[in-house]
Amino acid sequence: MLVPFLHTTANVESWPRAWHLHPVLVPLLTAAGVGYLIALRAARRSGRRLPPAWRAVAYFAGLAALAVALLGPPDHFNGVLFWVHMVQHLLLMLVAAPLLVLGRPIWLALWALAPRTRRGILRATLGSRPVRSSLSLLTHPLTVLFLYNGSFIAWHLPSLYQAAVVNELVHELEHASFFGTALLFWQVLLDPRPWRPRLSTEAAVLLLFITWMASDLLCATVTLSSELLYPIYAAQPRPWRLSPLGDQRLGGAIMWAAAGVLYVALLLAFLAYPAMRRASKPRHRPERPSGQRHLAS
Template sequence: MVNLLPLLHGDASGPFWAAWSWNPPVLVLLLSAGLVYGAALRYLGQRGRPLPPAWQPIAFYAGLTSAALALMGPLDLYNDELLTMHMLQHLVLIQVTAPLILLGRPVQLVLRGLPPERLGAALRVALRPQWVRTTLTVLTAPLTVTLLANAALVFWHFPRFYEAALYSTAVHDLEHLSFFVTALLFWWPIIDPVPRHHKLPALWAIAAIFATLVVSMSIGAIITLADRVIYPFYAGVPMPWGMAALTDQQVAGLIMWVGGGFLYMGAILALLARWLRQEERRQATLAEQRARHAL
């Protein structure tokens, strides 16, 4: 029975870093995103318009590179043998790829790169229906995105649904898509890729990330501390590097519990530092205003 379990994403029998598969839909999507972003940059440069700071394109293309690593590289090819690799794959998509892409401000850049007459016409057509505007408002609301991101995280770690993704390519793709889309929605109001659109105050953004941190670390702790293999699929496949299924599960849980926790804590500290700087500037402005009134 074990020998009949198919590998969903190719052959992982060679060297780890050489384990790549060229998934055509993913490759086309990543290349298209990169070309559109580059074309928008070129358009702005040719017309003498202000270009974004260098760190934004670097962040965007780093995000695309991380997506390629997660969806076509070793993390993908080894995720049928090791829960550890599957966990790393999800961590990259949710906590690395999504925020890096949004830090590149792709929507803002493309909108600036469109000719004004085309931009106005496109926005009028796209946003004219009231239901479209209402749907976008609800979908990008801070509470909505936090609930969606955490619901996806909890749902796909139930053994029944996790195992379904391992046995079905279509379900596996749906799992990745739901993680990535909800991550984009979650980081959207925090990173603010389009100015003045659902920008979360720093303290509320910290609260949203902290709530997600608690959920993520709780799942990681449950997986790490379990005394049996939670996902039977991994108990039935030969594991590389002589790793036992329970050890693999414990390492995967630690990655989610500790590694994912560090990433979320890093985001919280960055937001806290930004909030403190804003408060210092606000207090300095108030003090200056009081000084003027006192004269």
Template structure:
């Protein structure tokens, strides 16, 4: 078996072409299964120690399960196999990774559960590693709102350059590198912007960067929607499977990026803006009630 074949192995069920197949490539299924098992082990250990914190642990576990399911649907279900020949399916797969699975996983705060799955010696070693000067310096730069937003935006726009996008379709390694960069930068983006404290500054910055991201991803979607030229002819070769012409397939893909994905980024910004305003009102009321 060739190296690329190893990265693209899929098993198909039912009558029909490989387009209906479930992708069971080991570079996908093994990490997904390992992450689920590690999280389950760590969450179980935390559950036994939580006491009154169990409702919060349950909420986090449900969010993690939803995010992990989003990853599985994107990378293992027939959407992934179809995405190699139907551009709109490929776009749905990307948005599931970046705008559905990533924020759900971040909102689940999985770090504690993943750490508690490790033996005590490994937990201590991991803690020491993350406190190294080089790691801290790189993290301090990447984990700023501007840095995370720029990295996420670069990943989205660079991988949609036609030559690079179609090269990823041809080579399994590049294809998985594309998905890894989409998911990795999305996890960083949502981790930085979803607030973990009631700081007005945090909310304001998050709202700004979420709106900016909804605008630039929406712009890319509109360009795909209105373009009279096919950007990725090879990725539209199976458009007829969805009863679409190749240009209609591209238009649908642009619409997916513009509207549903834009609504998620924009909706998150509006939600945080509402919390920001509500929190500001609460702070002002509390300050007014204090004796002068």
């Protein structure tokens, strides 16, 4: 029998207490939170205009989602319940990553630096042709489309998926792949500057639509399959009397519904944004000639 991932447990009664302190992740998450606060303070002292409060809330909500996914119950039950593993993937790719990007940590860190240091960093990245070309290729919409969807689909192939369940190193690689490609995808979609211009509405909608269809294809395959795609779960204890096939279908349905709702909401938002922006602009009345103003008074 294969040995599941080290943190896995089948004792559902311990669910609320299923947390662990990872020797690498805890310091990294702490440093990310403290660093953001330090950057906010430095930006305030320099007289810079601070980002809206909701961006800081989004950033720390993203860190909280990361902590839940990697240190909490999803990390303990992912080797026993397929649907829990899917929740973990959703937290990494569709919750934590976009929230962190919305917090604009890169912009905040740059503006918190001394002007000379900031100019040096921007000159080294945007002023160097090889670096600029590499960044342009890495952040190209087609590149992020391939990396994000390719990672999502590849890691759900039965061979790779089951290897990630039984091997901690492979599991960490899976998480890094999911989270890294998701950060890149959402950065390009939501806030690509200063590395590249903001996407047009048409490009953003197309990127989202293709990603939505790729996600739907995988989720439909998992949900509607009459065969057990991941036999490793058949050898595990069955909490809540959920059969392995029922577990697989539940996990696929959760992915299908959650991803679908998010992608559709974002599609509608991108389509509505230009009209909302036009409507929010004040309309300037044509100024009347001085004679008409005098008569009106």
